Amino acid sequence: MTNRFAVVLAAGKGTRMKSKLYKVLHPVCGKPMVQHVVDQLNTLELDQIITIVGHGAETVQDQLGDQTAYVVQEEQLGTGHAVRMADSYLEGKPGTTVVVCGDTPLLTSDTLNELMEQHESVQAKVTVLTTDITDPTGYGRVIRDGQGHVEKIVEEKDASSDEKSVKEINTGTYCFDNELLFESLKQVSNDNSQGEYYLPDVLEIAKNQGEKVAAFKTPNDEETIGVNDRVALANAERLLRDRINKEHMRAGVTIVDPQQTYIGPDVSIEADVIIEPGSVIKGETTIGADTVIGPHTELKDCQIGERTLIKQSVVTESHVGSDVQIGPFAHIRPDSYIQDEVKIGNFVEVKKTNMAKGSKASHLSYLGDAKLGKDVNVGCGVITVNYDGRKKHKTIIEDGAFIGCNANLIAPVRIEEGAYVAAGSTITKDVPEKALSIARSRQENKEGYVERLNKRS
Structure with missing residues (x-):
């Protein structure tokens, strides 16, 4: 030869x-x-x-x-x-x-x-x-x-x-x-x-x-075509994007609006995936069959399983399993591992966190440097407080735990299997298996307070 x-x-x-x-x-x-x-x-x-x-x-x-x-x-x-x-x-x-x-x-x-x-x-x-x-x-x-x-x-x-x-x-x-x-x-x-x-x-x-x-x-x-200026660069972008989108559509991918969908050259997508308008898929991302991406979703260097829905969200350098729901308006940051049947709802941020099968954080939470077991429920407003100003620390939440709304989990901390954390608690110590942890001041009502306040003014 x-x-x-x-x-x-x-x-x-x-x-x-x-x-x-x-x-x-x-x-x-x-x-x-x-x-x-x-x-x-x-x-x-x-x-x-x-x-x-x-x-x-x-x-x-x-x-x-x-x-x-x-x-x-x-x-x-x-x-x-x-x-x-x-x-x-x-x-x-x-x-x-x-x-x-x-x-x-x-x-x-x-x-x-x-x-x-x-x-x-x-x-x-x-x-x-x-x-x-x-x-x-x-x-x-x-x-x-x-x-x-x-x-x-x-x-x-x-x-x-x-x-x-x-x-x-x-x-x-x-x-x-x-x-x-x-x-x-x-x-x-x-x-x-x-x-x-x-x-x-x-x-x-x-x-x-x-x-x-x-x-x-x-x-x-x-x-x-050779690219010598920004006009030619934009033209090359348009032509290559059109080529890439057509290759995916001919392979069985539904792209609802190709003109509003941006897919990188190294992305792999299986048949019967639906890509909604406004989606940007970059890097070495792979997407499993029957998944729906978008609208208005950005994925970069991710592995996405089958039958998953990700809408109006950003996922970067992470693994997402099958039958997962993410969004709208969720942010999955690098090094996260979202296993099968997890639900991550609106305005939830996840960073360097492993969420095991069936766990859910439905709204308004931050989960950073954490490990969640199976079937964990994370209530609205929960924060894993992972940074002390110098180092990041880990939060571990074991299978079946229930974290009430507006709880602060001060890492390093462990919530053991089946434990409950009461809403509004700030947890600084490990919570034993199947225990209820309440860490908030006792409510006290001051009768007649407003009338006395008004008299002073």
């Missing part, structure tokens, strides 16, 4: 983004553009990926980690110069190299694989990924001869009126015979108005040597 390599061009600063954030790190559907590109390349089982970095090199390396090797392009002297920076890794090696820009987040592994397969099957030395667009203004045109072979790529400013009418454009993604690529890059000149070394010049060099130059035209022009 032919060796396959990839070079990702990610060195440009992206001045048109007008941002402190390095261009290829701007997110599309919650994931940096360059991560989208590398994720697609990783599915192709390449021998090596080399990413060319420049401005913000450290931040790109932090994002991609060991998924790729890196070369720093100190000066941005054009695409040809950028690819040549990878010569220490690739020069002289036989095989196929695909060159792709880090600001093309919509490219799919299917298209890249088809590009490489055609390149190798027709034994081309260079293959250009092209597409037809309605308005090609600003793009390099692909000019073919009478037999349909690529004759040249001409830039807009150099194109004749006939050439400008051509709708087929150069997308900036290429396949090369690797050995020819690095030999040809040594011959590329910067004798042009920009004083830069252009990668497309390799096509002319190969053609002059009698080598075969081909083109692979993708019918999906939306895949090929």
Whole structure:
């Protein structure tokens, strides 16, 4: 099998983004553009990926980690110069190299694989990924001869009126015979108005040597767009979100209003899930069958079971079991484990807490750093007082305990199995099994108090 390599061009600063954030790190559907590109390349089982970095090199390396090797392009002297920076890794090696820009987040592994397969099957030395667009203004045109072979790529400013009418454009993604690529890059000149070394010049060099130059035209022009400013970024977001939503709907997920539903690229959803409008589902979230999400719910990095309802709530980095009800207006913070048949109602906040099967906190409570057993009832206004100003402490509530309304449980504290805590109590000591704990001052009524008060005034 032919060796396959990839070079990702990610060195440009992206001045048109007008941002402190390095261009290829701007997110599309919650994931940096360059991560989208590398994720697609990783599915192709390449021998090596080399990413060319420049401005913000450290931040790109932090994002991609060991998924790729890196070369720093100190000066941005054009695409040809950028690819040549990878010569220490690739020069002289036989095989196929695909060159792709880090600001093309919509490219799919299917298209890249088809590009490489055609390149190798027709034994081309260079293959250009092209597409037809309605308005090609600003793009390099692909000019073919009478037999349909690529004759040249001409830039807009150099194109004749006939050439400008051509709708087929150069997308900036290429396949090369690797050995020819690095030999040809040594011959590329910067004798042009920009004083830069252009990668497309390799096509002319190969053609002059009698080598075969081909083109692979993708019918999906939306895949090929590059993101250079915030307008293009928003367009890419819209297109990718639409692609993701359609994939889920075709797999059996009901999305009531796709235009008002935001699902990340790494989300997994089983059939017969219903997603109501205004929902945002991000990160590596998984959702089990027959669950209903929304309306207006945000999930991030969660595992959600089957037949669960989460509406108008936020759940982050937590596990939620099956047959659970959450919301409206609940907040499940990181490291929470909500087991099967739990009910969490309106204005309940849960943080780093394990709630076992059948427990419920129906309204207006805070459960932080706690462990609740099975069938625990948490009344309205209950607070686990977990923070003493320096450290967080744990509250343990065992199976079947009943916590009355407006109780403060001062951690560390344990409410043992079947115990009751009276409403309005502030609990500072452990409560024994099946005991009733009352920790409030005795009520005293002052008869005639208001009349005496009025006389004084």
